[in-house]
Amino acid sequence: MDARLHRAAIRGDVALLLDLLQRDEHILDGVMMMHDHIANENPLHIAAQFGHVDFAKQILSRKPEYVHKLNSQGQSPLHLASGAGHVEVVNLLLKKDVGVCFVRDKRGMTPLHIAARKGRLEVLKELVIAERTAAWVQTDQGEPILHLCASNGQFEALKMLIKLISDNDFVNMKDDDENSILHLLAPEIQIEVIEFLLSNRRLDINCLNIKKYTPLDALVKAPRRSGFKKCKRILCGAGGKRAKEISQALAVNHPKSTWQAHANWLNETKSSLMVVAILIATVTYQAALNPPGGVWQDNYPPRLSPGDNITAIRQWYADYETYIERNSHVVGESVMSSDLSFGYLTFSFFNLISLFQSLSIILLLISGFNLKRRGLMWVLMISMWISIGSMAVSYTICFLCLTNSYAWDNARIDNVEVPPFTYVIVTCAALTLIGPLVIAHLVRLVIRHRKKSRILKFGRSIGTENREGAAIQVSVDQTRTP
Structure with a gap:
């Protein structure tokens, strides 16, 4: 910056500025590094800092882009005018561009932050009126403007901001340490x-x-x-x-609050429940299409065709009893259904229950219902219990059917033969761990209802006593009236 221009800006000498411009119309374009403390400064920075309104008007009329220029500290002219408390210069700069309110200096502070920190009430008011949103901007240290006022003892500025911005969320803002x-x-x-x-x-x-x-x-x-x-x-x-x-x-807290907390937890884990339900549906669907032992790949007995000769037909009828003894089957039929029909039906039953329950859970989660309702929560919880329990039972049946029958036939405990059915019951009970959980919930539900009924009975008895006491009091008062 030219030294003569720098002196004119400090004194706010408009006449000298006009004289310099008459001599050299490009003087505002030249920048000369004079001292470190004025590096990158233009005349508008100096005029804003000293509050020379007329001088600033002359600069802005010729160089309006100076309103966005930053000095070596990263400050715009609005930063300097706000910190010095020059209201007229602030209004002049805001008329050129109100967006400068959001510009941060090297310390991460906007013009509004500087005005609040220094307690420039009039400037603060003009800035908030011009750009209300700028009051919500935090410093680079995560400090809201109200916290900035409090930490610098500018409580009048804090009161003014609260009066100007009538928003509860603004007052409840927190810093990076979660301090209100x-x-x-x-x-x-x-x-x-x-x-x-x-x-x-x-x-x-x-x-x-x-x-x-x-x-x-x-x-x-x-x-x-x-x-x-x-x-x-x-x-x-x-x-x-x-x-x-x-x-x-x-x-x-009250059981209702506990229920609310459980509802919130369930709402937060909705995506996890969806993944589990889809996984169960996939597993059970695949088990239905590919049952234990697979499916038959041929027809037995073989089918007769119109082209067969009389010899082949006679042979087919001659082997009919053999076909019956060897369990006739067709292509695509389950091998397990031919040899262990009861086990296959039991497996299919529990597998189907698990599939349908998981599908109902998926439909419930994607339907957009409010899971905080007790009825829906119970439906979701019981469906998940049934789905997991049924899958455990169907797995147990598969495990038993795929195990060598010789191992079952020779199973002994303390030299006492144990029938396979006993192993089925024991394994189902061991794998279906959801049973104790269901029983625990049912017991808790019964206890809660019993407590609630006792409270209701106690309240009714107190109400009855109060009514009887009031009736006695009324009768006594009536006997005392002349």
Whole structure:
């Protein structure tokens, strides 16, 4: 930058600027590195920093693109004008381009952040009115603008921002450590600001930060200061609690809350349930098409065709009894159904149940129903139990049918023969581990209903006693009336 132009910008000398432009109309295009502290600066930076409105107007009328230029600190003219508190220059720059409100300097701060940090209330107001969304932008350190005001002691700026932006989500913003604005204000005993916040916005009074502290925890764990008791009383009066109180309340919460938590968990694991249901459906479908032992690849007895001669037909009838003894079959028939018809029917029955239950689970999950409803949750849970249990039973039957029959026929326990059916029962009971879980749920359901019925009976008895007492009181009062 030309030295004469630099001096004119510092003093805001419009006459000197016009004289320089008359002598050299390209003087604003030239840049000369004079000192490190003014490197990359143009005259608009200097005019904005010193608040020379008329000088800035002359520069912008000739070089409007200067409003976007950044100096060596990555600051635009709006950064400098906001930090210095020059409202007229700020308005002038905003009229050229309001998008400069989102430009960050090398410290990751926008013009709004600088105005808030330095407590430039009028500038802050103009910036928020011009671009309200810029107030939601956090610094590069993840610090919201309200936190920036609190950490720099600019509580008037904090109040102004809350008045200008009537949004509860804005007040409940958190920094990278999950601290809300109350986490910062409570340890500093900023009673007036806390009361202002609680009276003007709906705050999450018991939100947790990264250390699992509520604002009340932050107050209690901070060094004691004057006003501690009053601040604690205000937070408690607004519903503030310590983290351990919240955890204790969750541990002994109402069954309805437990059910809600289970519903939330089920909703979150919906995709996993879908994968399991599809896997079960695939396995059972494949087992139906390819049963244990496979299928017959030929017809037995062989089929007679019109071209057969009389000798072949006589031979076929002569071997008819042999065909019957060797279990006749056709192509595609299950081998297992020919030799172990009961086992095959049992396997097919449980395999079919598992397939249909898994398909019903898939349909329920993709239908978009609200899984937080108790009825749908019970249907989903019972269907999954039945599907997994049936698949376990069908696997057990396959295992038994594919095992060498000699091993079963010679099975002994303490020299006592054990029939194969006993092994079927034992194996089914061992593999179907879902049985105890079903029983446990049923027992819990019965106990819960019994407790609920006792509570209802107790409430009815108290209501009856109250009604009888009220009736007696009324009768006594009537006897005392003249």
